[in-house]
Amino acid sequence: MSRIGKLPINIPVGVQVTVSDENVVTVKGKLGELKQAVNPTISVKIEDGSIKVGRASDSIPDRSKHGLYRSLISNMVHGVSEGYKIVQELVGVGYKATAVGQILEISVGYSHNIVMELPPEVKVETQAERGKSPQIILFSHDKQLIGQVAAKIRSLRKPEPYKGKGIRYQGEEIRRKAGKAATS
Numbered sequence: 001m002s003r004i005g006k007l008p009i010n011i012p013v014g015v016q017v018t019v020s021d022e023n024v025v026t027v028k029g030k031l032g033e034l035k036q037a038v039n040p041t042i043s044v045k046i047e048d049g050s051i052k053v054g055r056a057s058d059s060i061p062d063r064s065k066h067g068l069y070r071s072l073i074s075n076m077v078h079g080v081s082e083g084y085k086i087v088q089e090l091v092g093v094g095y096k097a098t099a100v101g102q103i104l105e106i107s108v109g110y111s112h113n114i115v116m117e118l119p120p121e122v123k124v125e126t127q128a129e130r131g132k133s134p135q136i137i138l139f140s141h142d143k144q145l146i147g148q149v150a151a152k153i154r155s156l157r158k159p160e161p162y163k164g165k166g167i168r169y170q171g172e173e174i175r176r177k178a179g180k181a182a183t184s
Contacts, residue, residue, distance in 0.1 A: 005066035008050040009074045012081045017051060019044050025073055029080025031141040032121070036076060042069050051077070079141040086150045089133040092157075092165035096134050099124045104136070108157040108167065122149050135170070 011017055015029040023038045038044055041062045043054040053070040055062045078084075090097055090108060097106045104116045104124055118124055123139040136153060140146035150169070159166035161177045168174065 005070045027076040034076040075143045086138045087170040088136045
């Protein structure tokens, strides 16, 4: 039995979970609504205020999907009840970001500013305090979507290993390399 898959998912107050006949799990909460199609070999049951995920057999594909779908449903429940937040830092001289609605404008050392339009499910804020690196703060109820948007923003200027300049997640450690060694 999958150690992750056999754990029940508690349903918080204010969250509604339904499973349709086509094996589509719908989760509604105060922050939004998410849907996930589940493989027919995986069963999803709602009992006593919790969600239980089971599998049809002990075959390798069924075992691998058991924990996966339990994690996906758990992320959906957490997302519609509490939401997700990702903070990114822009490290570098002259790096800055501004957000107006769903438009994010980033200046990270190229000859032009980069303008991104974010999906409506992702809310964005920017902070710029004197003496600190500018920050991009993303909020969403969809963990997959916010992770994809954050990865796209980071890919615009990945942190480089010599000076550490670039866009990084808050708290991310960058492995630094030594520069040129002077020969004598």
